[in-house]
Amino acid sequence: MGSLEEPLNQLSAKELTAGIARGRFTVEEIIDACLAHITAREDTLGAWAYLDGEAALVQARDLDSGPVRGPLHGVPVGIKDVFDTFDMPTEMGSPIYTGHRPANDASVVAMLRAAGAVILGKTVTAEFAGMFPGKTVNPHDPARTPGGSSSGSAAAVADDMVPVALGSQTGGSVLRPASFCGVIGFKPSYGAISRVGLKFAAESLDTVGIFARSIDDVALVTDVFTGQALAAGGEVAQEPVIGFCRTFLWETAASETTAALEDAKARLEAAGATLTEVGMAEAFAGLAEARDRINAYERAHAMAFEWHHHRSDISDRLSVTLAQGFATPYDDYMGAIKFAENMRTGLDDLFGANDVLLVPCVPGVAPLGLESTGDPAFQGLWTILHVPTITLPTHQSDDGLPVGIQLVGRPRDDHHLLSVARWVMARAGAQ
Amino acid sequence: MGSLEEPLNQLSAKELTAGIARGRFTVEEIIDACLAHITAREDTLGAWAYLDGEAALVQARDLDSGPVRGPLHGVPVGIKDVFDTFDMPTEMGSPIYTGHRPANDASVVAMLRAAGAVILGKTVTAEFAGMFPGKTVNPHDPARTPGGSSSGSAAAVADDMVPVALGSQTGGSVLRPASFCGVIGFKPSYGAISRVGLKFAAESLDTVGIFARSIDDVALVTDVFTGQALAAGGEVAQEPVIGFCRTFLWETAASETTAALEDAKARLEAAGATLTEVGMAEAFAGLAEARDRINAYERAHAMAFEWHHHRSDISDRLSVTLAQGFATPYDDYMGAIKFAENMRTGLDDLFGANDVLLVPCVPGVAPLGLESTGDPAFQGLWTILHVPTITLPTHQSDDGLPVGIQLVGRPRDDHHLLSVARWVMARAGAQ
Numbered sequence: 001m002g003s004l005e006e007p008l009n010q011l012s013a014k015e016l017t018a019g020i021a022r023g024r025f026t027v028e029e030i031i032d033a034c035l036a037h038i039t040a041r042e043d044t045l046g047a048w049a050y051l052d053g054e055a056a057l058v059q060a061r062d063l064d065s066g067p068v069r070g071p072l073h074g075v076p077v078g079i080k081d082v083f084d085t086f087d088m089p090t091e092m093g094s095p096i097y098t099g100h101r102p103a104n105d106a107s108v109v110a111m112l113r114a115a116g117a118v119i120l121g122k123t124v125t126a127e128f129a130g131m132f133p134g135k136t137v138n139p140h141d142p143a144r145t146p147g148g149s150s151s152g153s154a155a156a157v158a159d160d161m162v163p164v165a166l167g168s169q170t171g172g173s174v175l176r177p178a179s180f181c182g183v184i185g186f187k188p189s190y191g192a193i194s195r196v197g198l199k200f201a202a203e204s205l206d207t208v209g210i211f212a213r214s215i216d217d218v219a220l221v222t223d224v225f226t227g228q229a230l231a232a233g234g235e236v237a238q239e240p241v242i243g244f245c246r247t248f249l250w251e252t253a254a255s256e257t258t259a260a261l262e263d264a265k266a267r268l269e270a271a272g273a274t275l276t277e278v279g280m281a282e283a284f285a286g287l288a289e290a291r292d293r294i295n296a297y298e299r300a301h302a303m304a305f306e307w308h309h310h311r312s313d314i315s316d317r318l319s320v321t322l323a324q325g326f327a328t329p330y331d332d333y334m335g336a337i338k339f340a341e342n343m344r345t346g347l348d349d350l351f352g353a354n355d356v357l358l359v360p361c362v363p364g365v366a367p368l369g370l371e372s373t374g375d376p377a378f379q380g381l382w383t384i385l386h387v388p389t390i391t392l393p394t395h396q397s398d399d400g401l402p403v404g405i406q407l408v409g410r411p412r413d414d415h416h417l418l419s420v421a422r423w424v425m426a427r428a429g430a431q
Numbered sequence: 432m433g434s435l436e437e438p439l440n441q442l443s444a445k446e447l448t449a450g451i452a453r454g455r456f457t458v459e460e461i462i463d464a465c466l467a468h469i470t471a472r473e474d475t476l477g478a479w480a481y482l483d484g485e486a487a488l489v490q491a492r493d494l495d496s497g498p499v500r501g502p503l504h505g506v507p508v509g510i511k512d513v514f515d516t517f518d519m520p521t522e523m524g525s526p527i528y529t530g531h532r533p534a535n536d537a538s539v540v541a542m543l544r545a546a547g548a549v550i551l552g553k554t555v556t557a558e559f560a561g562m563f564p565g566k567t568v569n570p571h572d573p574a575r576t577p578g579g580s581s582s583g584s585a586a587a588v589a590d591d592m593v594p595v596a597l598g599s600q601t602g603g604s605v606l607r608p609a610s611f612c613g614v615i616g617f618k619p620s621y622g623a624i625s626r627v628g629l630k631f632a633a634e635s636l637d638t639v640g641i642f643a644r645s646i647d648d649v650a651l652v653t654d655v656f657t658g659q660a661l662a663a664g665g666e667v668a669q670e671p672v673i674g675f676c677r678t679f680l681w682e683t684a685a686s687e688t689t690a691a692l693e694d695a696k697a698r699l700e701a702a703g704a705t706l707t708e709v710g711m712a713e714a715f716a717g718l719a720e721a722r723d724r725i726n727a728y729e730r731a732h733a734m735a736f737e738w739h740h741h742r743s744d745i746s747d748r749l750s751v752t753l754a755q756g757f758a759t760p761y762d763d764y765m766g767a768i769k770f771a772e773n774m775r776t777g778l779d780d781l782f783g784a785n786d787v788l789l790v791p792c793v794p795g796v797a798p799l800g801l802e803s804t805g806d807p808a809f810q811g812l813w814t815i816l817h818v819p820t821i822t823l824p825t826h827q828s829d830d831g832l833p834v835g836i837q838l839v840g841r842p843r844d845d846h847h848l849l850s851v852a853r854w855v856m857a858r859a860g861a862q
Binding site: 086097100102104105107108109110114194195199200203204226228302303304306307328330331412 | 517634735737739
């Protein structure tokens with residue numbers, strides 16, 4: 001054991017489970033390495049809402065003392081603090097829930113534990129997975145936002161505190177922080193993964209997401225949640241057919257985003273992929289307003305209890321959204337729901353013959369300042385369409401800040417999207 | 432005050448709020464009347480999982496001492512024990528959650544309180560809103576099932592313990608007990624009402640439902656949940672155009688069901704409605720298997736925590752379903768999801784020019800015995816189609832047991848369905 005070339009906290013989940021299987025190190029050694037790195041960095045980064053090192057070591061020793069429990073045996077995972085955990089507080093980034101202890105685990109947490117993962121701790125979330133930020137900073141520049149709302153999960157994975165973390169996306173809460181922090185962020189198809197024990201932000205949009213530093217790890221965790229070795233099937237057999245879709249937001253993107261997309265396009269073409277420019281019907285632009293309306297209405301209803309019992313503990317920013325939501329006429333809400341449903345029926349036309357779409361992920365690099373977690377427009381468009389999307393940390397700005405690209409899959413075609421992403425990840429990087 | 436012709440527990444929510452507004456009685460008197468009736472009947476009926484009369488009276492006095500809080504001011508409501516309540520246990524019909532106290536209210540409960548309702552207590556649910564029954568019996572014959580899983584809510588409303596109660600429907604858990612107990616049961620469109628704080632059974636099917644003895648009351652509560660006076664608009668202006676759809680289950684229905692449907696058809700035609708026989712494409716029959724598959728897969732995932740930590744406290748019946756769910760390949764699950772989505776696109780063709788469909792609600796009257804809550808096939812077909820449905824207590828068998836009819840609305844056309852139901856309710860009854 002010991003004497004490894006690479007510190008254990010820098011290994012992927014796949015490497016960790018392989019190393020444990022070969023007896024190269026123990027789960028306890030993994031957790032020790034992660035905790036040591038967190039101790040060194042957490043004061044700067046602020047990625048964790050709750051961390052009990054001793055309790056994590058108890059989980060580790062328990063795993064070391066028994067047989068291999070499952071495909072994530074010994075893998076430390078960070079859990080966004082909007083998922084219930086029976087053995088840790090779940091505070092949702094809100095003083096309303098200071099010290100709150102749920103009676104059970106969210107289903108995804110229970111499935112991770114059953115697969116052998118060590119639930120290392122709870123990562124910082126913006127207030128109720130919204131726009132009011134927590135304490136986390138960007139690991140590449142502490143003066144910049146890490147993005148949100150899954151701020152702590154993105155930062156913790158980017159900083160090698162954990163190989164894998166969970167998030168949730170209602171607008172752009174997984175892909176935006178992943179792009180800003182320089183890691184992979186995967187939002188499966190709406191409905192693909194159980195949300196039991198997730199505090200809903202907006203029920204018809206909320207989707208469980210995964211942060212990791214490799215496609216292998218995204219696939220490993222996805223397989224645990226779907227109960228099937230779906231995503232681990234490796235690369236696509238043939239060069240993918242990719243639609244290059246600038247979207248109606250292209251003109252609002254900074255040069256680092258447009259440059260990353262154009263560069264990725266060129267590299268993928270050079271590697272043998274077929275790329276075709278895909279135009280987006282003008283009607284898709286209406287999805288931004290529809291998403292805002294649905295988000296406000298459903299958030300208000302989701303927070304009826306907090307609104308009526310703890311209003312003074314809700315941030316001003318969220319209160320404005322909730323007040324808008326409660327004031328939204330049901331017919332307007334239902335109009336937005338029907339508009340979104342109708343636009344989803346146009347996805348076949350949008351994709352055409354393409355396996356996936358290559359689209360911008362963020363307006364640009366992580367903005368300076370910690371008051372805003374950035375603009376969710378580039379991600380929210382796809383969230384309301386319910387399609388699977390993934391961001392890959394393929395590019396950087398001139399001054400070395402990460403800027404991810406985004407791949408979008410057809411509805412419920414998550415497996416194929418991950419296979420294409422694996423192919424793209426190996427070829428699109430500019431670094 | 433006092434000296435009323437009708438006992439207060441027999442009044443509708445609309446009558447109660449009108450009486451309070453006119454100063455005819457107090458909220459405390461209403462609660463006193465309900466509690467007295469419950470005391471007399473609960474030993475026989477077993478409708479309540481939790482009831483604290485003194486706490487209900489505290490709520491009542493609080494309402495009496497202030498201004499009118501909202502459109503349900505003073506209305507006692509029973510809450511199916513799968514919805515979280517901050518001031519009462521939420522046990523979900525399972526020994527796993529004996530004495531469990533959530534930190535907050537489900538959104539629907541919070542909205543009821545904010546509208547002035549008295550949360551009288553928690554009503555009996557089958558285990559986790561599934562098929563393993565609780566203690567409730569049918570108020571028309573204690574040797575018969577009340578139906579399930581919202582057993583206590585249906586029985587409590589039928590027996591005049593409360594005018595209104597909440598339920599949830601994943602297969603037929605609102606409409607079946609409503610039909611068996613002889614009350615109105617309304618399942619809105621999937622997604623129309625917030626499910627935050629509802630323990631999910633199967634996430635892509637679960638829908639909040641309402642039990643009441645009048646359409647007015649169903650409309651009143653629906654309006655509170657949608658934040659808009661949607662449903663209270665009264666009857667349809669013109670005689671409705673109704674499709675009479677026997678469904679592929681017709682041959683499995685008992686004579687009391689087929690007789691009720693044929694009689695309703697004749698009465699509605701006589702009253703001026705246009706009724707047309709509507710055939711159902713054979714493919715719809717596949718929805719039964721699809722619903723079973725989705726139900727098992729999603730239930731298993733929803734109960735990952737309980738399965739891994741409390742398996743010995745799960746009933747054998749539910750354990751079989753959960754084991755099936757965990758063993759269901761993801762591709763099979765996704766196939767069922769896609770099949771259901773595809774069938775939903777055929778609803779326009781099925782409805783044709785009809786405003787609503789008139790269809791059977793149950794195979795027949797409530798079966799003898801308490802081991803089974805009855806067959807959900809007649810309701811589950813529409814649940815998986817996500818359409819709004821309502822059962823009306825229009826008919827009885829020869830020996831006086833209730834057998835409801837079912838009206839089905841177009842997708843998200845809940846308002847219109849309630850208006851047609853109001854018209855039908857006044858004309859279709861055989862009593």
